[in-house]
Amino acid sequence: MVEQQHNKNEELYNVEELRQYLLEGNIESFREIFLELHPYDQAQFYEKVGPDIRKTIYQFLSPQEMALIFEAIELEDEEYEQFLKEMDTVYGAEMLSYMYTDDAVDVLNELDDEHRESYLEIMDSETVEEINELLAYEEYTAGAIMTKEYVSILENSTVRSAMTVLRNEAPNAETIYYVFVVDENHCLTGVISLRDLIISDEDTLIKDIMNERVVFVKVSDDQEDIAQIMKDYNFLAIPVVNESNKLIGIITVDDIIDVIDEEASDDYSKLAGVTDIDDIEASPFKAAKKRLPWLIMLLFLGMITATLMGQFEETLDKVALLALFIPLISGTSGNSGTQALAVAVRGIATGEIDEKSKMKMLLREVMTGLITGIVCGLIVVGIIFIWKHTLLVGLLVGAAIGCSILVATIAGSFIPLLIHKLGVDPAVASGPFITTLNDVTSILIYLGLATTFLGQLS
Amino acid sequence: MVEQQHNKNEELYNVEELRQYLLEGNIESFREIFLELHPYDQAQFYEKVGPDIRKTIYQFLSPQEMALIFEAIELEDEEYEQFLKEMDTVYGAEMLSYMYTDDAVDVLNELDDEHRESYLEIMDSETVEEINELLAYEEYTAGAIMTKEYVSILENSTVRSAMTVLRNEAPNAETIYYVFVVDENHCLTGVISLRDLIISDEDTLIKDIMNERVVFVKVSDDQEDIAQIMKDYNFLAIPVVNESNKLIGIITVDDIIDVIDEEASDDYSKLAGVTDIDDIEASPFKAAKKRLPWLIMLLFLGMITATLMGQFEETLDKVALLALFIPLISGTSGNSGTQALAVAVRGIATGEIDEKSKMKMLLREVMTGLITGIVCGLIVVGIIFIWKHTLLVGLLVGAAIGCSILVATIAGSFIPLLIHKLGVDPAVASGPFITTLNDVTSILIYLGLATTFLGQLS
Known part of the structure; x- marks a missing residue:
């Protein structure tokens, strides 16, 4: 369908033909075809051609016609500034005043103070007043996304x-x-x-x-x-x-569709530990900058796990077999924690989890953790018994996996609720706590049990 | 705001008053207040009261009035069947024919064949024809979500x-x-x-x-x-x-807003390894059933890691210190893999990544993996040197973390593209492959390096 859509657009207009008219300075033929297009298609064309050709577009279209394109366009933050700079300031200011206030404010929000002022100075006072009103509202509130053009x-x-x-x-x-x-x-x-x-x-x-x-x-x-x-x-x-x-x-x-899209992407990227998911086009340095804070934070928290394991170095020294199952146990605990976390974070975001249903959900998660823990634990005992012919190590690993799934599931649902209560976005703050807590508890349970039964093991 | 909204609804109508009218059989007062409400509020009330009171609602409202409620209601799949069973079949059939075809089809899709037939038999032939047409379209296509009521x-x-x-x-x-x-x-x-x-x-x-x-x-x-x-x-x-x-x-x-919401939730739940995220209300058994397939699959894949580590049992036996950093290394590799995976899966889902930009993105990810790998590796060398006063172990762990971040980042972006090419949804299938691949490679790199330099270590 995406391909079909592209084909269809190409049927709707001929990019090369339009570009040719611009190069030739054939204003009439250009306007005849271009103004028939849907603003979204106009914006696609405008965005694709280079800055030189865009300069001709500014000569061929009135600021009012250009305003429709700017309302339909979806750009990276910096691109707005770049495109505006290509225009004459008076032309740009006039275009901004023809735009719906909310869209004009979105553009102006991307500019630095000085640049923004240069536009506001030459716009008519009524529009400036409306724009300043919207600029004053806090981001992510009704005021910031509303428009003044209603009936x-x-x-x-x-x-x-x-x-x-x-x-x-x-x-x-x-x-x-x-x-x-x-x-x-x-x-x-x-x-x-x-x-x-x-x-x-x-x-x-x-x-x-x-x-x-x-x-x-x-x-x-x-x-x-x-x-x-x-x-x-x-x-x-x-x-x-x-x-x-x-x-x-x-x-x-x-505008609400954009909000829904944005918030869903937000929750998703936070679960994955990326500060912002829309970076397909970004440079490697920018991408690395977005991912490193999370990686480094988890690195430091991971050191806590390593320190804790240091307490059991003696046990590990005696039975090296034990180390083989550490990734399995911490991995499984991490997976079940993420599952519980995802359900809780989405539930809080969509408002499905409120004060009343909170306790009910926690109880449900305890039971779910018990069931998944017992099932996974038994499977592991079976696998290890068949594979290594040792029931003792199997029981040890199985018990550790069962317990850590239970703990991880409870933590995965309780911590987001707690963080939400403190007024912090649970999607962004829950991850590292839960990862570390799960690693620490799962290893504590596993190596604690192992040390206790060390006599039988060695 | 969620609270405010609830308050506002309660200002709009008095739940207890409405319930009282139903209990008293005061049809006029009930209809006077109830029919003034927005269908969404009607649906909220209808859903909340018990089955006994709902029986009275069916007597007080015409099938046509009930149709508006059923169009606005958002239920779990099984609840539609349950609510329909409370009604007289003729009343239910009449209500279904008053609904917009797409909504009626959504309800009928939840019923078993026999039950569905019992309604279609008594509905007028024109409506049945329209409904059968929509029922025939494949799920998730335009045909399945379109409506026949247009001008x-x-x-x-x-x-x-x-x-x-x-x-x-x-x-x-x-x-x-x-x-x-x-x-x-x-x-x-x-x-x-x-x-x-x-x-x-x-x-x-x-x-x-x-x-x-x-x-x-x-x-x-x-x-x-x-x-x-x-x-x-x-x-x-x-x-x-x-x-x-x-x-x-x-x-x-x-309907498109519902699609956007659903698809975003889908991607999110797949990333978290839950087959379906909307289970706040589900029983623990149902929740466990949704989470276990993923956990058990990863359990088996985790066994591969354990087997592989078995090859290095001798090394681990000699230097127990090495085991301390295994969770750290596999955790970091998993985190960077998930980040790359999230960017790739969202990019494929939104159509931002296509044939042309594919190679560009892969190259970008290689560079990103290099940068994040080097930064994290150096940090680890520093921490371990300060903490354990050993440069050798620090270099070993740092090199392992650097290499596994690079591999995990490339795998995290390459595997979804490969799976997408094979025609499978990358969101659901990429996770387990990448987790296992990352665990295996990170441990292979770490213990491989350790075994090579064993002489210097022990």
């Missing part, structure tokens, strides 16, 4: 006047499929969908047909919680209010 | 007649914000948004204002690829065509 009407309007407002706002609003209803203080009182508007009589009053049970979010709410609500209710947009219940923006479903 | 018009219609069609279809169609344009053979020729319709003159012909560059998907396309397209283009719905380009359904953004 609102007074509750005393009729359907007819609402439709007139809609038609006028249609070219600017990010969505016209929901109209938000406010009172004279601009406080949110209801919502009505365009679907309901077009099937209603034109003289009906909005307040008689609007939905008063409007679900909204606060400007400081976390984006992940908002994503959950929009997913549950299947909304295309959700209104954002400030502390005094005044409507100040909306969040649309396309 | 289409002929290209020769006027805006006025299009609006009339829209108003008539509004109560049934899953979205009316896109109207799909077809020719007399029902082949897809264009698309027009409601936004464009309401700002156009009523006498304009659709074909003059429609967008002819309509992006569509084929019925057999993979849902993950479709999600990517809808994310790129910010569509609210996308049309689905069959082999002869006939429009046969649409996929809406709410």
Whole structure:
């Protein structure tokens, strides 16, 4: 399908033809084909051609047309700055003011203060005010992802006047499929969908047909919680209010899809111990920089395990056979810990695990650890007995594996809950603790048992 | 926010009050409050009350009203069957025919053949035909997630007649914000948004204002690829065509959000070695059943490592100190392998890694492995020298860690690509191979080096 999609795009337009028009300076033919394309396809073309050709594009397209491309584009952080620098500052500022506020803010957030100021200075004051408002909100909150381009009407309007407002706002609003209803203080009182508007009589009053049970979010709410609500209710947009219940923006479903994608990638990369997963294009040095903090931290924590094992050097010295099963035991303990951790972290992230279900889940994990521990322990006893013909070592390794699976499973679910309680993101902080704890306990159990039964072993 | 949301819901309606009306048989008061709620809130209430109270709900609500709840509900697979069994078969069948086809198919898919047939037998033939069509499509394809409730018009219609069609279809169609344009053979020729319709003159012909560059998907396309397209283009719905380009359904953004969520959870749970992450509510036996296959497989693969180490029993027997660093080395190698694996698997899943960028990425990973390996190796040499005052053991462990990080990083990116090439999902199959390969190579390198330099050590 990915290939098909590429083929289809190539059917939709001819990259070489467009490039040729730009090189020839054939503005009319270029605009005729290019402006017919979906902004996403325009952005793909714009991104692919080199800086020289892009300079011609800036001459051929108005800042307003360029704004559509910048709304659709998905770039690495530094690329925004690079592309903006190719443009004339006045052109760039004008383009930014034509963009939806939330998208303009995303771009401006990537610039350094000085560079950002140079744009804000020449933009009109109303837009600058809106942009500064959004820039002030904390990252990952409703305020940071909302847009100011929504349609609102007074509750005393009729359907007819609402439709007139809609038609006028249609070219600017990010969505016209929901109209938000406010009172004279601009406080949110209801919502009505365009679907309901077009099937209603034109003289009906909005307040008689609007939905008063409007679900909204606060400007400081976390984006992940908002994503959950929009997913549950299947909304295309959700209104954002400030502390005094005044409507100040909306969040649309396309931004929420990006949030869901981003948060899932986040949890995933944290489980894998990479600070940021989107680095396919990054240089080896950048990739190494992202991975080293985790590796080095685990290296130091791994030294704790080595120190602890040093206490049993005498036992290991006497029965070298014991060392063979150390990777197996710590590996299995690590695996079962990661499983429990993954379930707990996802459960906390999706809100499935709350205060009430916490104890229930912990109890469940204890039982799960017992079952998996006993099953794996028995299998190991069997394998070692068949392979090495020794029941004693088998029992020792089996018991160690069983116990460490139990401990690892409990730790894997308890530690994220504890860390979450402390207000830290459990996805990022749980891993190293659990890895170390599991290594330490599994080896303590194994070599402790071995030392106790040393007489029978040697 | 999660708490706030709960609070807000509780403001929106009083659970106890509703429950009381049901117990008293006060049908009017119940319907007055309940039907005002958003279907998601209705579903939350319906799910929470016990089976006895639900029996009363079936008496108080029509199958059509119940259909809205079933569209909004998110249940475990078995629960659908359980809830349906509480209803009268005729009531259940009628409810299913009122549901959007895609949602009805989701429910019917959870039932055994016999049970499903009992519903299909009493539903009207047109609905059954549509349902059977969707049931026939393979899971995870466009056909399996599309809905038949879309709005289409002929290209020769006027805006006025299009609006009339829209108003008539509004109560049934899953979205009316896109109207799909077809020719007399029902082949897809264009698309027009409601936004464009309401700002156009009523006498304009659709074909003059429609967008002819309509992006569509084929019925057999993979849902993950479709999600990517809808994310790129910010569509609210996308049309689905069959082999002869006939429009046969649409996929809406709410279903795509579920796909994105599901696929991200999938990748995540596979990385953690759990066959399915959504098991917060599952019994310990069920949870253990989901985790054991992975644990047992790794147990057997771990035996390979133990066997291999058996070859070095003599070396270990002579220098017990060596055993202390085994968990550290295999742990670090495992960690760097998982990092590389995560980047590769996500890159393949999101389509960022394709044929062209493959070699580039592999080369990048070789360099990344070299850098991280050298840095970590040097750190280890330093730590062990300071701690144990032995440069030789430090160099040995440092070299082993450096080499195994390099090997693990290359394996972590190469193996998913290889497995993907073989047509297998790299997320699920790469883990055990890489874990074992990393354990084996890291120990081989470590104990191999140690045996070579044994003279200097003992």
